[in-house]
Amino acid sequence: MLQLNARRKTLLILGIAFLAAVAAALLPDDPYQRWQLLDGTIQKNARWIYERTNFDPTPIDVAVLGPSRSAADVDSRKLEAALTELGTPAHVVNFSLPEAGRDINYAAARELFKTKSPKVLVLGVTEKPSRFGHPAFKYVAPSWLVADPGYFINLNYLSNLIYLPYRQMELFLADLWPPLMGLTKTFDPATYRGSNIDTTGAQFFPNSSGSVPASHAELMRGVHKLEKGMRPPILPASLRDVEFGDERHYIREIAELARARGTRLVFLNLPFYSDSDTIQEEPFYQEFGDVIDAAFLASHPEWYADYGHLTAHGAGILTAWLAPTISKELGKAK
Amino acid sequence: MLFNSFAFIFGFLPLTFAVTYLLGRWKQAAAKVALTLMSLGFYAWWRPIHLPLLLGSIVFNYYVGAAIQRAVAAGRGARVNLILAFGLAVDLSALGWFKYANFVADNANAVLHTNFALAHIALPLAISFFTFQKIAYLVDSARGDTLPMRPLDFALFASFFPQLIAGPITHYKEIVPQIDGPLFGKLIWRNVMVGLVIFAIGLFKKTVIADTLSGYANPLFTDVAHGKALDVTFSWLAAITFTLQVYFDFSGYSDMAIGLGRMFGVKLPLNFHSPLRARSMTDYWRRWHMTLQRFIVAYIYQPLSLPLSRLAAEHDLRGWPSFAVEIAIPIFITFVLVGLWHGAGWTFIIFGAMHGVYLCVNEAWVLRHKNRHRKRRRQGLPPLIEKRFEKALYHLITLLAIGYGNVMFRAASVRDAVSVWRGSIGLNGAYDPNMSLQQGVELAVVILLGVAIVAFMPNTQQIMRRFVPAYNAAEWVDVAPAMLSWTWAPNWAGLLFAGVTLFLGVMFIQRGQAIFLYFNF
Numbered sequence: 001m002l003q004l005n006a007r008r009k010t011l012l013i014l015g016i017a018f019l020a021a022v023a024a025a026l027l028p029d030d031p032y033q034r035w036q037l038l039d040g041t042i043q044k045n046a047r048w049i050y051e052r053t054n055f056d057p058t059p060i061d062v063a064v065l066g067p068s069r070s071a072a073d074v075d076s077r078k079l080e081a082a083l084t085e086l087g088t089p090a091h092v093v094n095f096s097l098p099e100a101g102r103d104i105n106y107a108a109a110r111e112l113f114k115t116k117s118p119k120v121l122v123l124g125v126t127e128k129p130s131r132f133g134h135p136a137f138k139y140v141a142p143s144w145l146v147a148d149p150g151y152f153i154n155l156n157y158l159s160n161l162i163y164l165p166y167r168q169m170e171l172f173l174a175d176l177w178p179p180l181m182g183l184t185k186t187f188d189p190a191t192y193r194g195s196n197i198d199t200t201g202a203q204f205f206p207n208s209s210g211s212v213p214a215s216h217a218e219l220m221r222g223v224h225k226l227e228k229g230m231r232p233p234i235l236p237a238s239l240r241d242v243e244f245g246d247e248r249h250y251i252r253e254i255a256e257l258a259r260a261r262g263t264r265l266v267f268l269n270l271p272f273y274s275d276s277d278t279i280q281e282e283p284f285y286q287e288f289g290d291v292i293d294a295a296f297l298a299s300h301p302e303w304y305a306d307y308g309h310l311t312a313h314g315a316g317i318l319t320a321w322l323a324p325t326i327s328k329e330l331g332k333a334k
Numbered sequence: 335m336l337f338n339s340f341a342f343i344f345g346f347l348p349l350t351f352a353v354t355y356l357l358g359r360w361k362q363a364a365a366k367v368a369l370t371l372m373s374l375g376f377y378a379w380w381r382p383i384h385l386p387l388l389l390g391s392i393v394f395n396y397y398v399g400a401a402i403q404r405a406v407a408a409g410r411g412a413r414v415n416l417i418l419a420f421g422l423a424v425d426l427s428a429l430g431w432f433k434y435a436n437f438v439a440d441n442a443n444a445v446l447h448t449n450f451a452l453a454h455i456a457l458p459l460a461i462s463f464f465t466f467q468k469i470a471y472l473v474d475s476a477r478g479d480t481l482p483m484r485p486l487d488f489a490l491f492a493s494f495f496p497q498l499i500a501g502p503i504t505h506y507k508e509i510v511p512q513i514d515g516p517l518f519g520k521l522i523w524r525n526v527m528v529g530l531v532i533f534a535i536g537l538f539k540k541t542v543i544a545d546t547l548s549g550y551a552n553p554l555f556t557d558v559a560h561g562k563a564l565d566v567t568f569s570w571l572a573a574i575t576f577t578l579q580v581y582f583d584f585s586g587y588s589d590m591a592i593g594l595g596r597m598f599g600v601k602l603p604l605n606f607h608s609p610l611r612a613r614s615m616t617d618y619w620r621r622w623h624m625t626l627q628r629f630i631v632a633y634i635y636q637p638l639s640l641p642l643s644r645l646a647a648e649h650d651l652r653g654w655p656s657f658a659v660e661i662a663i664p665i666f667i668t669f670v671l672v673g674l675w676h677g678a679g680w681t682f683i684i685f686g687a688m689h690g691v692y693l694c695v696n697e698a699w700v701l702r703h704k705n706r707h708r709k710r711r712r713q714g715l716p717p718l719i720e721k722r723f724e725k726a727l728y729h730l731i732t733l734l735a736i737g738y739g740n741v742m743f744r745a746a747s748v749r750d751a752v753s754v755w756r757g758s759i760g761l762n763g764a765y766d767p768n769m770s771l772q773q774g775v776e777l778a779v780v781i782l783l784g785v786a787i788v789a790f791m792p793n794t795q796q797i798m799r800r801f802v803p804a805y806n807a808a809e810w811v812d813v814a815p816a817m818l819s820w821t822w823a824p825n826w827a828g829l830l831f832a833g834v835t836l837f838l839g840v841m842f843i844q845r846g847q848a849i850f851l852y853f854n855f
Contacts, residue, residue, distance in 0.1 A: 006523035009824045013530055016833025021841070162340065165837075166844040 024165035025143060027172040033183040034171060035111075037139040042098045045071075046140055048193050049095050053111040055187040058195040060116040061090035062326055065105040065254070066124020069270040071096035072204040072309035073294075074122070075319040076196050082323035088330040094199045096124055101134025101156075102250035103149065107141045113257045119333035120326055121258050122266045125285060127277040128230055129247035132156055138163045151249035153242050201312025205305060211312045213302045219273045222307025226272055233280070240284070248284060255288040264329050265289030268322065271298040272308040292325055294318055335379040337533075337590045338540050338843050346376060347594070350495075354598060358519030365519030366490050369598065373495035377459065384458035387428070392492045394424060395468040396485055402475040403482050418476040422469060429465045432458055437678030460499040462675055466629055467492065467503050473633055480506040487514055496594035500587055502605045502625040508805050512600045522599060528801040529596030531822060531832045535794050536589025537839030539582045543784060545845055547579035551744070558753050559746040566764050569757030571781075573737040576744045578784040581610055584623070589794045592804050601805040604795060610788045611814050613728040615692040615735060616700070621814070626675075630668055638664035661697050666690035676743070681751060685743045692735050792816040 035050035052060075062083070064074050076094040083090045095108045105123070112118065133156040138146055146160050154160075174181035197203070201210035214222075235243045258265050267285040271277075275298045285291050297303060303314030310318060335342050350372040358365030378385040398421035405413040435455055443450055471492075474480050483491075491509050512518060554572040558564060564572060588605035595602040609622035619627050639660065646659045666687070673686015707717055738755065745751035756762055792815070795803050799811045799821055822828045 006527045006824070009829060010523055010527040010530055012829050013527070013534075013832045013836065016830060017534075017837040017840070020834055020837035024837075024841070159340075163844055166841040169841070 021165040024169050025147070027168040028175070029143070029168060029171035030175050030183075030185055031142070032187070033174045033178070033181075033185060034142075034167075035140050036183045037167070037170075038136055041136075043136045043139075045095075045097060045197070045199065046136070048197060049108050050111055051187060051192055052093060052095075052195065053115050055189075056192070056195055059091050060093050060112065060118045061330065062092040062120045062122065063112055063116075063118045064092075064094040064096055064122040064124065064268075065108055065112075066096040066122075066268070066270075067100045067126065068096070068098035068204070069126060069272075069308055070094070070122075070124025070268065071098060071199045072210075072305070073200070073270050073297075073315050073318050074124070074268070074322065075198065075200045075312075075315045077198055078316055078319045079323055079326065080196060082320060083327055083330065086323060086327040088327040090119070090326075090330055091195065093196060096199065097134070097136065098204075099134055099136070100126070100130035101132060101137060102129070102247045102254075103137040103156075104134035104140065106250040106253050107137060107145070109254045109257055113261055113263075117261050118263050120264050120266060120329045121254070122268050122322075122326070123251070123254065123285075123289075125267050125269050125279065125281065125291075127269070127271065127275060128280045129244050131244060131246070133160070133246045139167065143168060149249070150253070151241075151245045153245055156246075200310070200315040204309065210305055212305065213311055213314075214304055214306050216301055219301055219304055219307050223272060223274055226307055240281075244281070247281065251285070251288065258288075262333070264333050266325070266329055267291040269293040269295070270308075270318075271295055273301060273304045274298055290329075292322070294321065296321070335376050337587065337594070338537060338839075340843065341379075343840060343843075346372070346379075350376075351597065354519065355521040358521065362516075362519040363486065366486050366513065369495075370486065370490045370493055373490070373493040373498060376495040377493065377498060380459045381456070384456075387432075387458050387461070388464060388493065391425070391428070391464060391468055392489055395421065395471060395492070396488045398424075399471055399475045399480065399488070400482060402472060403480060406476065406478050414476050418472055421472045425465050425468055425472070429461055431455070432461055434674075434678045463501050463503060464492065464498065466626075466675075467497075469633065470503065470505050470629060474506050480510075483510060483514070494595070494598075494600065496591045496598070496600075497602055500584075500591070501623075502588060502591065502603050503629055504603060504625070508603055509600060518599050520599070524801075525599050526597050527824065528798065528803060529593045529598075530836070531593070531828075532596060532794060532798055532803055533590050533593030534832055534836035534839055535797065536586045536591075536593055538835045538842075539586030539589060541839050541842035541845070543787070544579050544582035544586055545842065547575045547582065547784065551575040551579050555744055555746065555750070555754075558750045563753055563762035564757040565762050566757060566760045569754050569762070572744075572754055573741050573758065574781055577610075577733075577737050577740045578781070578788070580740060580743070581606075581788070582784070585794075592794075596803065601802070601807075603805040604807060604810055606793070607795070607810045608788070608793045608814050608816070610733065610736070611729075612732055613725060614700075614732055615689070615696040618732060618736060619689070619693065626672070630672055634671055635664055635668045638667060657698065657701060662694040665693045665697065669693065680748050681742050681745055684748060684751075685739055688735075688739045688742060692739070790817045792818065792820055797822045 032050055032054070036047045038044060038046040062079070064070055064076065071094060074094050074096070076092040080090065080092040083092065095105075095112065097104055097108070109121075133149075133154060135156075137156070138160040141160075143164055146164050149157065149160075170181055171183075174183040175185070178185050204210055233240065233243055241248050255265055257263075265288050267289055269279050269282075269291060271294065275295075279285070279291065279293065282291050297310065297314070297318060300314070303310050303317060305311040305314070335346055337343075350369065353368045353372065354365045357368045374385060374388070377388055398417060401417050402414055402421070405417060432455055439450055442448065471480065487510060490513055491504075491506070494509070494513075497504055551572060554564060554568055555576070558572070585606040592602045592604070603625055605624050607621040607624065609618050612618035612621055642664055643660045646656045651659055667690075669690030670683060670686045672689070673682045673684070676682045676685070703718075710717060738758075741754045741758075742748070742751040745754065753762070795807045796811055796816060797820060799807070800823065802808060822831065
């Protein structure tokens with residue numbers, strides 16, 4: 001019997017719980033199973049991103065990464081066809097995922113650059129970046145990256161970190177007995193969705209066809225809600241790296257990966273309907289590549305399926321407008 | 335705020351703990367103020383708009399209680415009854431309005447073919463629990479079982495966050511002497527340690543076991559609500575998984591409440607004592623939601639039963655007619671009211687009626703046995719001894735009755751419950767070929783594990799018996815001992831158990847914070 005007082009015993013219980021959490025967080029996992037954790041959610045393309053980069057030998061020449069707007073607005077299949085027509089044939093993928101947060105783009109970029117050497121990387125940006133990381137980052141990022149995101153004041157840090165032990169226990173069990181968690185360890189070509197999937201229209205709006213423009217009233221309702229939630233920078237410009245740590249840190253990291261592979265970086269701004277704001281981080285983005293602003297979209301309600309996302313038709317127009325720029329970038333690429 | 339949330343575990347709880355005990359070092363009253371305010375904040379977190387209702391209830395019942403106490407002290411019985419009736423009328427009216435007005439209006443419209451429109455009334459969180467606590471306080475005051483107290487003590491008694499939302503339903507005599515005692519507000523680490531272990535066990539029951547079971551039970555009941563007829567296997571799975579879920583959910587919640595109370599130096603009364611190990615319905619209700627059961631016995635059953643007993647005596651009723659008037663009628667009415675207390679819906683009323691019938695049958699069986707024993711004694715025969723087979727049969731019948739009742743309790747409509755019942759006797763087919771082997775294995779493991787814990791493991795108060803874990807633990811710890819006996823001790827094995835249980839309980843919150851089933855009441 002230990003001769004400890006109740007205070008020390010209480011602290012020991014808490015300490016054991018903490019150590020158990022640390023031990024669980026250190027359990028190994030299968031990254032393929034990790035990228036399946038978002039199956040059945042709006043982030044379901046996460047599995048395809050992993051399969052496309054790790055199991056499909058088809059090269060990737062142009063990759064699009066970004067938030068929901070770049071998923072709904074850039075039609076990778078049409079872009080591929082347009083680039084062929086322009087004499088710069090290329091394999092295109094759109095790895096954008098719904099919701100904001102640059103960390104998940106970095107997680108996808110790591111997979112991309114591990115196995116492929118894209119010539120052009122298009123990063124979707126918006127008028128103001130999120131101060132938070134992506135809510136699904138904690139599901140797909142490797143443990144070390146969750147534990148050490150590499151920058152100061154990550155507003156999602158605690159919620160990401162506390163998820164880690166549970167995730168690793170789940171993945172550990174899935175590694176030992178895949179059917180238990182419904183996560184496979186073996187790539188099945190029969191269920192693979194292909195080298196280039198559509199992320200626009202009905203694919204983006206599963207509850208509608210994604211082809212019907214929203215009414216003006218609906219658009220304005222969405223716009224008001226969005227504008228209400230927007231907050232201008234709180235901290236002085238010198239502290240932007242702190243306030244917008246997620247955006248700035250991971251843009252630098254992605255740019256570094258791109259630089260190492262000789263990939264050209266392009267920033268594509270996708271405005272919401274009636275948006276007349278400047279791109280808050282434009283000077284920062286320009287340090288790494290050109291910024292293309294699709295501002296012309298904002299005055300066309302007939303192209304928007306909701307306040308910020310284009311219909312399939314709108315995506316076709318944006319993609320056709322984007323193709324010559326990407327073609328030029330491909331021409332410049334080594 | 336849910337006990338099984340990060341906001342509570344890593345935010346509210348440490349903050350309340352620190353504020354209460356830091357201020358308690360200075361002044362006990364300051365600790366009470368802090369704990370009361372934090373408790374009100376805990377309530378408001380959910381839906382701040384209903385905080386005035388809780389505050390109003392506290393203020394109203396404090397003054398009505400004080401008026402009753404003055405009348406009792408002055409020996410003015412009629413005045414006591416008048417004030418008590420007024421207080422109960424107001425409390426019950428508030429409960430009736432918020433909980434039942436829509437139900438009454440809907441049914442009146444259906445019966446009378448009218449279109450009486452009532453704006454949808456949102457059910458204030460925990461109104462059934464805090465109203466019952468106040469009713470108990472007023473009745474206890476009228477019985478002379480309470481003493482005048484300061485508003486602060488009453489406010490803390492009435493809002494103490496561990497028991498505010500879903501019980502245990504506490505009485506004055508259990509709580510007030512503790513919060514009025516000299517040790518309240520003083521940091522006693524023994525209490526913290528014991529409370530933490532009990533909280534960890536409760537959290538584990540909720541997040542690891544109950545929420546796992548809900549993952550099986552909910553889709554089945556949702557399928558039924560969408561018109562699917564479950565076959566015999568899935569009907570039984572629905573009944574069994576939900577019965578285990580509701581047990582682990584509510585007993586887990588009660589453990590957490592008791593653990594939290596203990597961390598703040600207050601021993602709350604027990605609410606569960608292995609009810610699924612009961613061998614009769616009477617025994618089951620003694621051990622299921624114990625504080626509600628004693629409330630209904632003291633404040634509903636007895637007031638109904640006493641005049642009916644007098645009536646039976648006046649009419650010289652004997653045998654079964656006497657049983658019907660003295661026992662069956664008050665039991666049935668009481669349990670219909672218990673059903674209605676759980677919710678304004680026909681499923682709850684039928685659930686209550688079913689349990690009323692179960693208990694009547696149980697009491698009739700007991701009476702028949704007593705008569706047989708008496709007869710044998712008169713004949714000079716030895717008393718009948720229950721065989722092991724009989725005991726097992728009683729247990730099985732009790733579990734079946736509970737299971738069927740719980741289907742009605744859980745189903746979205748009476749039609750859905752009847753559909754599951756039909757499925758359970760094979761009227762919807764014998765086997766669903768869509769069930770995969772993996773599903774079958776998973777379900778078997780979950781059910782076997784749950785049943786093993788219920789049948790063989792000691793309950794929380796038995797595990798923690800060395801530390802008198804609850805207000806009335808001493809009365810219960812030796813009742814229904816488990817097949818496997820284990821008592822927690824603060825040695826390495828005990829600390830490891832507590833730490834790992836706490837870790838798993840917290841980690842499984844990640845699956846999603848499922849609301850406690852009894853938060854709906």
